[in-house]
Amino acid sequence: MTQSLPGQRPIPGRAFTKSAGLPVVVVGAGPYGLSVAAHLRAAGIPVRIFGEIMGSWRHAMATGMFLKSTPAATDLSAPEPGARLADFRRLQGEPELTELTPIPCDVFVRYGQWFQKQYVGEVDPARVVSLDRDVTTGGFTAGLADGRELGAATVVVATGLNGLAHVPEELRRLAPEGPGTGALVSHTSHHTDLSQYAGQRVAVIGGGQSALESAALLHEAGAEARVLVRAGRVRWGTTPVLSRPWPQRLARPASPLGTGWALAAVSRAPHAVRRLPVSARLLLFRRALGPSGGWWLRDRVEGVVPVHTSCGVTRAEVTPQATVRLELSGPDGRFALTVDHVLTATGYRLDLDALPFLSPGLRRALVCVPGTGAPELTGSFESSVPGLYFTGSLAAPMFGPMMRFVAGTEYAATRIAGAALRRSRAGR
Numbered sequence: 001m002t003q004s005l006p007g008q009r010p011i012p013g014r015a016f017t018k019s020a021g022l023p024v025v026v027v028g029a030g031p032y033g034l035s036v037a038a039h040l041r042a043a044g045i046p047v048r049i050f051g052e053i054m055g056s057w058r059h060a061m062a063t064g065m066f067l068k069s070t071p072a073a074t075d076l077s078a079p080e081p082g083a084r085l086a087d088f089r090r091l092q093g094e095p096e097l098t099e100l101t102p103i104p105c106d107v108f109v110r111y112g113q114w115f116q117k118q119y120v121g122e123v124d125p126a127r128v129v130s131l132d133r134d135v136t137t138g139g140f141t142a143g144l145a146d147g148r149e150l151g152a153a154t155v156v157v158a159t160g161l162n163g164l165a166h167v168p169e170e171l172r173r174l175a176p177e178g179p180g181t182g183a184l185v186s187h188t189s190h191h192t193d194l195s196q197y198a199g200q201r202v203a204v205i206g207g208g209q210s211a212l213e214s215a216a217l218l219h220e221a222g223a224e225a226r227v228l229v230r231a232g233r234v235r236w237g238t239t240p241v242l243s244r245p246w247p248q249r250l251a252r253p254a255s256p257l258g259t260g261w262a263l264a265a266v267s268r269a270p271h272a273v274r275r276l277p278v279s280a281r282l283l284l285f286r287r288a289l290g291p292s293g294g295w296w297l298r299d300r301v302e303g304v305v306p307v308h309t310s311c312g313v314t315r316a317e318v319t320p321q322a323t324v325r326l327e328l329s330g331p332d333g334r335f336a337l338t339v340d341h342v343l344t345a346t347g348y349r350l351d352l353d354a355l356p357f358l359s360p361g362l363r364r365a366l367v368c369v370p371g372t373g374a375p376e377l378t379g380s381f382e383s384s385v386p387g388l389y390f391t392g393s394l395a396a397p398m399f400g401p402m403m404r405f406v407a408g409t410e411y412a413a414t415r416i417a418g419a420a421l422r423r424s425r426a427g428r
Helices: 031-042 055-059 085-091 105-120 209-220 246-251 261-268 270-274 278-287 295-301 360-365 392-399 406-426
Strands: 024-027 047-050 128-133 140-144 149-152 154-157 185-187 201-205 224-228 312-318 324-330 333-339 341-344 388-390
Touching (some): 024 149, 031 105, 031 406, 140 154, 154 406, 201 209, 209 224, 261 270, 270 392, 278 392, 388 392
Parallel strands (some): 024 047, 024 154, 154 388, 185 341, 201 224, 201 341
Antiparallel strands (some): 128 140, 140 149, 324 333
16 A cells, blocks of 8 residues: 555555546656657647757757767657658758767757657646645646646656756855856856857866867867866767778677667667666666767867866865966876866766755655665656656666667657556546
8 A cells, every 4th residue: 555645645556547637747848858748649648748848958058069979869759750850851951960970959959849849749838846746636736837737647757957967066165156157167057158258267177078068169269278187088989980891880789879789788778777786777877978078079179278187176266356266186296277267067966856846745755766866767767656757867877878868768758658658548
């Protein structure tokens, strides 16, 4: 018997009858939210999707950025043919993109908007500000920023990395009001235009694609950028080869995540990753596909932007001149650097507490993967709260690195839609 939260009447874990007829609510209108909604609508399941279409890709990526993924790894998922990025390009009269053609972020945003019109239909731009279980229906109640409330039989959280940006505490202290474009420290996800730093000294913290591409854009905009990398070297992707001999294809098979048997395995079998022991899953989650730069970016950084490797920040303080003094440790000892701004490209922390719309009761009821703030999920992406699903990056500690990339949309969308259809039939 399912136990209720304190102060609530018991809710049988599989009693869906009262919520029959209520829609599935999808929170988030990025690649995962749009793909899930497309599959739900094709299955005839009532669905309401909320959020700004491709919002994170429009507001958390600086102008001039490119996707690191290849065209074959950037297709959104629809249950019928004709929905690929290549289909969109052909219908728009635009040339086909190959692995040798970096994809501009604005092209991917346009593709997502086209996909929404073709396969999803109406998306409500209202922001979901509250979500709780409904003791009357056994479903959920979602509150919107404009004051509306609606019931839901099932909820799919597909919010991507919104709110999960990580700024190390030592650097966060530089911005008492919080990191951002108007503060002395920010995260790369805060920016759409890095040209505001023209003529300024900027320290970029990190050694991955976001750090390296931001540094290139800063330099090209007239800023004096320096990259501080904790690792001993910067890793770069290799230039793709469009046609490989079969022995090479056999030795290192291709996958959406790159070449090699390990990446091919986790790409093709996220369900198998989920069955691994927790320690093995977390090792894979933390180690697979570490920080690196795209092959096409290398010429814009190496020999152009100063990059300090094996470099760590030991202290950061605001000077009387309202600049930042960084004390650093490197292979040649300690040194100091004074800059006008610190741009962190220090990744994201998966943490359900960073999703403010989840009610305290829901958060207490959600079981997390040990050692993370991400939810435990069934094979159909359902959490420990019946009817509440999570997909995208928050599912990566369960299903592996595919969920960190657009390439995982098909796997996730088909399973979530199938589970929602079974729940809908059980409630009739």
